[in-house]
Amino acid sequence: MKKNNKIFPRQSWTFDKYTNSEIRRAAETGIYDIRGGGSKRRLPHFDDLLFLGASISRYPLEGYREKCSTNVTLGTRYAKKPLELEIPITIAGMSFGALSGSAKEALGRGASIAGTSTTTGDGGMTPEERGQSNHLVYQLLPSRYGMNPDDLMKADAIEVVIGQGAKPGGGGILLGQKISDRVAEMRTLPKGVDQRSACRHPDWTGPDDLKIKILELREITKWKVPIFVKIAGSRPYYDTALAIKAGADVVVLDGMQGGTAATQEVFIENVGQPTLGCIRPAVDALQDLDMHRKVQLIISGGVRNGADVAKALALGADAVSIGSAAMIAIGDNDPKWEKDYNKLGTTAGAYDDWHEGNDPAGISTQDPKLMKRLDPIKAGKKLSNYLKVMSLEAQTLARACGKNNLHNLEPEDLCALTVEAAAMARVPLAGTSWIPGINNK
Amino acid sequence: MKLDLRKLKLRKINETLQSIDPKRNNKKYTILNPEGNHAIGVGLTDDIDITVKGHVGYYCGGMNQNANITIEGNAGTGVAENMMSGKIHVKGNASQSAGATAHGGFLIIDGDASSRCGISMKGIDIVVKGSVGHMSAFMAQSGNLIVCGNAGEALGDSLYETDIYIKGKVKSLGADCVEKKMDNKHLKKLDKLLKKANLEKLKSKDFKRYGSARKLYNFKIDNVSSY
Numbered sequence: 053m054k055k056n057n058k059i060f061p062r063q064s065w066t067f068d069k070y071t072n073s074e075i076r077r078a079a080e081t082g083i084y085d086i087r088g089g090g091s092k093r094r095l096p097h098f099d100d101l102l103f104l105g106a107s108i109s110r111y112p113l114e115g116y117r118e119k120c121s122t123n124v125t126l127g128t129r130y131a132k133k134p135l136e137l138e139i140p141i142t143i144a145g146m147s148f149g150a151l152s153g154s155a156k157e158a159l160g161r162g163a164s165i166a167g168t169s170t171t172t173g174d175g176g177m178t179p180e181e182r183g184q185s186n187h188l189v190y191q192l193l194p195s196r197y198g199m200n201p202d203d204l205m206k207a208d209a210i211e212v213v214i215g216q217g218a219k220p221g222g223g224g225i226l227l228g229q230k231i232s233d234r235v236a237e238m239r240t241l242p243k244g245v246d247q248r249s250a251c252r253h254p255d256w257t258g259p260d261d262l263k264i265k266i267l268e269l270r271e272i273t274k275w276k277v278p279i280f281v282k283i284a285g286s287r288p289y290y291d292t293a294l295a296i297k298a299g300a301d302v303v304v305l306d307g308m309q310g311g312t313a314a315t316q317e318v319f320i321e322n323v324g325q326p327t328l329g330c331i332r333p334a335v336d337a338l339q340d341l342d343m344h345r346k347v348q349l350i351i352s353g354g355v356r357n358g359a360d361v362a363k364a365l366a367l368g369a370d371a372v373s374i375g376s377a378a379m380i381a382i383g384d385n386d387p388k389w390e391k392d393y394n395k396l397g398t399t400a401g402a403y404d405d406w407h408e409g410n411d412p413a414g415i416s417t418q419d420p421k422l423m424k425r426l427d428p429i430k431a432g433k434k435l436s437n438y439l440k441v442m443s444l445e446a447q448t449l450a451r452a453c454g455k456n457n458l459h460n461l462e463p464e465d466l467c468a469l470t471v472e473a474a475a476m477a478r479v480p481l482a483g484t485s486w487i488p489g490i491n492n493k
Numbered sequence: 494m495k496l497d498l499r500k501l502k503l504r505k506i507n508e509t510l511q512s513i514d515p516k517r518n519n520k521k522y523t524i525l526n527p528e529g530n531h532a533i534g535v536g537l538t539d540d541i542d543i544t545v546k547g548h549v550g551y552y553c554g555g556m557n558q559n560a561n562i563t564i565e566g567n568a569g570t571g572v573a574e575n576m577m578s579g580k581i582h583v584k585g586n587a588s589q590s591a592g593a594t595a596h597g598g599f600l601i602i603d604g605d606a607s608s609r610c611g612i613s614m615k616g617i618d619i620v621v622k623g624s625v626g627h628m629s630a631f632m633a634q635s636g637n638l639i640v641c642g643n644a645g646e647a648l649g650d651s652l653y654e655t656d657i658y659i660k661g662k663v664k665s666l667g668a669d670c671v672e673k674k675m676d677n678k679h680l681k682k683l684d685k686l687l688k689k690a691n692l693e694k695l696k697s698k699d700f701k702r703y704g705s706a707r708k709l710y711n712f713k714i715d716n717v718s719s720y
Contacts (some may be wrong), residue, residue: 201577240635255589268508271532
């Protein structure tokens with residue numbers, strides 16, 4: 053055919069450029085793609101909801117003067133010492149190993165300044181993190197890498213990790229490049245091996261066993277600290293109900309936008325439910341068991357700003373948790389390292405090969421030279437600034453809805469921009485009173 | 494000192510055992526009527542002797558440090574889970590996941606142990622006088638698992654640096670687990686552990702040693718059929 057400049061070459065929607073590049077990459081390497089982060093595809097999300105604000109029928113609060121409380125208490129069900137946090141935004145579990153020691157320290161510093169908690173991860177508790185965290189949640193993961201009773205007794209709460217939004221039903225990976233001497237020692241592994249974290253706990257299966265496991269943890273810690281149960285956004289109604297039945301003080305529910313240090317791309321993009329679709333079923337479970345506000349619900353997976361915080365709380369959550377956003381706040385994917393990202397074949401904002409340990413920002417690495425790029429004190433300050441901004445934003449929205457406490461926000465304050473979001477959040481589609489599927493939850 | 498689970502709550506018994514004052518407290522304790530209760534003697538930190546008169550439920554001696562616990566009966570799931578040090582002796586049989594993820598200490602099971610014995614073990618020494626079930630020493634990282642009877646399917650699947658010694662038959666080996674040469678160093682170590690378990694009559698040369706082939710330590714596409 054002759055060249056005709058009036059005809060625009062048509063690209064396939066099915067075989068788009070990214071898809072084609074993945075086919076070529078698989079053909080070239082013979083291995084699936086492993087990466088960090090959460091789902092990158094367009095998903096129904098908090099952006100698809102809007103606050104209605106007050107008007108004649110609702111009375112707003114003065115934006116800068118009237119009180120709007122942000123504090124939250126986690127673990128009121130059984131623990132003698134619940135976590136008292138100043139803001140309802142916590143830092144999610146991220147491992148030393150996946151992150152550098154200074155990055156973990158920065159997270160602890162930032163969280164402490166802002167009056168909230170941070171969380172360990174696979175690989176145990178580091179002194180830097182414990183030392184800089186006023187409230188530290190200690191994770192009990194299937195691998196039990198670095199798990200020891202002395203650290204357990206130093207924890208302010210324990211989080212039994214069952215699932216992660218990025219990979220419900222999947223275990224973890226920490227590739228050999230990141231198994232430094234210190235990481236290897238903490239995990240009792242040979243240096244340089246590709247470390248696999250199991251997808252199931254080694255000493256319990258199912259909700260009846262989980263109840264006994266929680267009993268054991270309470271007996272060891274003398275019933276002092278709250279026990280969280282973290283689940284992935286898989287079957288949020290049943291998993292929340294079973295976690296409550298097993299005796300959880302707090303349920304942490306992580307939707308598919310929630311990040312991971314490393315797993316298969318096919319897993320991240322094809323397993324689990326969007327965060328927005330998980331909240332109402334989890335709240336249903338709490339309400340059906342008369343446990344709403346008695347067992348606290350923490351929502352994570354794609355929380356980025358105060359609007360997301362306010363929307364999650366309006367749908368019934370007690371708090372949210374951030375991981376990816378906290379990493380960005382301390383410097384992950386910062387355009388100032390663009391040249392270095394380019395050398396790695398990527399660009400700022402898209403860098404997700406966290407497992408390879410070459411992070412130009414010095415966060416997801418164990419390379420001493422790169423680690424020096426992150427100043428934990430400055431990075432901690434940035435995180436605390438960001439957390440405070442999120443809180444202020446959430447307060448602004450709550451006051452506009454006439455609420456003197458973030459936890460007084462409710463679904464009635466919201467409408468949805470899309471049919472999908474209306475169905476998932478169970479709020480009316482904008483301009484209508486229609487809530488799709490309301491009689492069929 | 495006798496602690497009766499029919500008269501005292503579990504919390505009270507564990508609190509007593511977790512709060513030992515070495516100057517004032519007795520160092521020998523007997524737990525009566527365990528009746529399959531869970532989480533007995535967990536989170537202990539002191540060098541004390543405990544005898545449990547009967548069967549225990551899940552996680553007896555969990556995360557133990559220093560204590561010496563004898564169970565005069567059978568043990569439920571996860572006996573000695575994540576133990577750091579000390580000794581736990583089960584005079585009967587043990588259910589699944591005995592010694593799971595344990596970092597140290599010594600676990601002796603006079604009878605059989607069910608599936609996943611020594612799963613993800615991180616330094617503990619385990620001696621089972623009977624046989625072990627399937628997937629024992631799965632992803633085991635460090636320490637020694639000694640089995641005087643037989644081992645079930647997929648022994649040592651995906652293990653790292655644990656040494657496994659089996660006297661009887663192995664139904665099948667898991668991914669990356671292979672039989673290894675028993676040299677003097679291993680014979681000596683095994684003799685020492687058998688002696689520690691009062692099994693001097695057994696000869697270390699009658700055991701076979703299994704460990705990691707280390708082929709799956711780093712992912713290679715050519716090994717994909719092993720996963």
